[in-house]
Amino acid sequence: MSDPRLLPxxxxxxxxxxxxxxxxxxxxxxxxLAVVWALSxxxxxxxxxxxxxxxxxxxxxxxESRGLPRxxxxxxxxxxxxxxxxxxxxxxxxxxxxxxxxxxxxxxxxFERQLSDRLGAWESAGQHAYPKIQWHSxxxxxxxxxxxxxxxxxxxxxxxxxxxxxxxxxFLLAPIITLFLLLDGALMRQRLVSLVPNRYFETVLVLxxxxxxxxxxxxxxxxxxxxLVAVLLSILLGMVGMPHxxxxxxxxxxxxxxxxxxxxxxxxxxLLYALMDPSAPPLALLMACYAGTYVLDAGLINPLVVGKSLxxxxxxxxxxxxxxxxxxxxxxxLASVPAIAVARAVLGTLHEYIASRRRMA
Amino acid sequence: MTEPEAALWKPPAPPKDHEPDALEALxxxxxxxxxRPAELKKMLRIMHKRSYQAGEVIFREGEPGAGMYLIxxxxxxxxxxxxxxxxxxxxxxxxxxxxxxxxLLDDAPRSASAVARQPTELLGFFVPDLEGLLDxxxxxxxxxxxxxARLMASRTRELNEALRAQRAAPAEKR
Numbered sequence: 001m002s003d004p005r006l007l008p009x010x011x012x013x014x015x016x017x018x019x020x021x022x023x024x025x026x027x028x029x030x031x032x033l034a035v036v037w038a039l040s041x042x043x044x045x046x047x048x049x050x051x052x053x054x055x056x057x058x059x060x061x062x063x064e065s066r067g068l069p070r071x072x073x074x075x076x077x078x079x080x081x082x083x084x085x086x087x088x089x090x091x092x093x094x095x096x097x098x099x100x101x102x103x104x105x106x107x108x109x110x111f112e113r114q115l116s117d118r119l120g121a122w123e124s125a126g127q128h129a130y131p132k133i134q135w136h137s138x139x140x141x142x143x144x145x146x147x148x149x150x151x152x153x154x155x156x157x158x159x160x161x162x163x164x165x166x167x168x169x170x171f172l173l174a175p176i177i178t179l180f181l182l183l184d185g186a187l188m189r190q191r192l193v194s195l196v197p198n199r200y201f202e203t204v205l206v207l208x209x210x211x212x213x214x215x216x217x218x219x220x221x222x223x224x225x226x227x228l229v230a231v232l233l234s235i236l237l238g239m240v241g242m243p244h245x246x247x248x249x250x251x252x253x254x255x256x257x258x259x260x261x262x263x264x265x266x267x268x269x270x271l272l273y274a275l276m277d278p279s280a281p282p283l284a285l286l287m288a289c290y291a292g293t294y295v296l297d298a299g300l301i302n303p304l305v306v307g308k309s310l311x312x313x314x315x316x317x318x319x320x321x322x323x324x325x326x327x328x329x330x331x332x333x334l335a336s337v338p339a340i341a342v343a344r345a346v347l348g349t350l351h352e353y354i355a356s357r358r359r360m361a
Numbered sequence: 362m363t364e365p366e367a368a369l370w371k372p373p374a375p376p377k378d379h380e381p382d383a384l385e386a387l388x389x390x391x392x393x394x395x396x397r398p399a400e401l402k403k404m405l406r407i408m409h410k411r412s413y414q415a416g417e418v419i420f421r422e423g424e425p426g427a428g429m430y431l432i433x434x435x436x437x438x439x440x441x442x443x444x445x446x447x448x449x450x451x452x453x454x455x456x457x458x459x460x461x462x463x464x465l466l467d468d469a470p471r472s473a474s475a476v477a478r479q480p481t482e483l484l485g486f487f488v489p490d491l492e493g494l495l496d497x498x499x500x501x502x503x504x505x506x507x508x509x510a511r512l513m514a515s516r517t518r519e520l521n522e523a524l525r526a527q528r529a530a531p532a533e534k535r
Contacts, residue, residue, distance in 0.1 A: 006440050006448040007474050008416055061496040070497075186493065190409065198413060202420065202427040202487070205409075209489035356424050356470065 049177035389457040409485040413477035426464030428487030435481025
């Protein structure tokens with residue numbers, strides 16, 4: 001049963017067809033970008049919703065694999081997550097409440113006095129140890145920079161808090177979207193894939209799967225690492241008597257997800273606060289806590305929990321974090337690594353597809 | 362609200378119209394022989410329903426493969442390309458037969474092409490679906506994998522016997 005012409009031959013597209021295809025693809029991409037732009041106010045809640053979905057999905061799957069119906073497993077995990085968020089809120093709220101109730105002027109004066117005392121002590125210590133160095137001019141510059149930063153922070157924080165509160169309605173969408181993704185995510189993906197023409201169906205299916213696996217592997221590791229680091233640092237900060245230890249521990253845990261820059265931002269926020277709060281422990285002690293957490297994370301927690309789930313080049317990370325930060329601030333930086341992983345999965349699959357078509361031609 | 366509008370606002374639900382027919386097709390597949398009726402229904406919800414016109418290529422030899430297809434209704438030719446560039450029909454499959462299952466186990470390119478000989482409806486089961494099943498219902502997934510492993514072992518044995526027969530034939534001639 002040998003026949004030279006059994007398989008329908010693929011006719012190579014003419015130049016006209018190629019132009020029409022390129023223009024159509026360009027218009028489709030522009031249309032998609034326009035839709036994303038128009039719905040950009042939903043970008044943050046949708047990003048948070050997917051984050052919640054990827055963090056909770058493995059837990060839901062574990063419960064389901066132990067015989068619990070999907071809906072019940074989703075409700076247990078979703079309810080548990082909401083309870084954890086409420087519990088953290090209840091623990092952190094008194095700190096925030098007392099800070100918010102303090103008049104801005106009084107707050108500012110207290111911090112200003114403390115900052116001035118600390119810097120004065122350091123300046124006199126430096127002057128005593130190395131009198132030939134011009135410590136005075138050096139510390140004057142430092143005072144000016146820190147004071148400007150403090151004023152900006154004090155003025156912008158309430159505005160930022162108000163902005164977050166005003167957008168809380170939009171952010172409430174995040175858990176609702178997460179809930180429906182957990183319940184019907186697989187079916188939604190199946191429906192989406194069913195719209196793809198036969199010719200591209202398998203490629204799109206594999207592409208979605210690879211993207212899904214890359215994000216899931218990264219976020220599972222990152223969320224576990226974040227939680228472990230937050231707990232560890234909160235305990236250490238609590239032991240040395242740092243005010244709002246849980247708040248700064250959680251802040252460091254979340255920011256730690258940002259590659260390279262995250263630990264610096266997390267430790268910087270705690271140290272800056274300690275510089276201005278008279279009840280904070282000595283800076284050297286706090287620095288030891290942050291450094292100890294960083295070393296434990298880099299040497300033990302990260303290799304064990306995250307491993308080489310993404311195996312990205314450091315240059316790609318630096319560029320990704322810079323672009324994410326410029327585009328979307330802290331949220332952009334947090335989303336940069338999964339975005340690079342998605343881009344890599346998409347490009348890798350497309351490359352494989354094009355290579356296989358060329359091989360067959 | 363018109364019917365299409367109503368459909369737009371409905372939550373996603375698996376289509377029911379083809380269910381009895383598709384369930385019968387699933388029952389006939391040795392790969393799913395160990396599954397209970399409730400598990401077969403679950404499997405049906407996971408699988409992808411695809412329709413092909415007569416002469417339409419389902420996949421081509423050399424393309425990356427994602428999984429297997431079960432013929433719910435219709436007929437499919439499995440075609441291989443010979444070293445001289447001509448093509449040969451390796452198998453002609455009809456209702457309730459399946460193909461492409463090797464792609465469930467490895468990332469190797471498709472070893473043959475598949476073309477619909479007449480209007481054909483297929484049910485697809487792919488690596489992402491299998492991995493998802495392993496995450497959510499490892500017991501059921503392991504039953505499918507166990508059957509798949511046995512199927513592969515039986516095919517390897519058949520291949521070995523065919524090779525042995527091929528080697529023995531020239532020796533007898535001598």
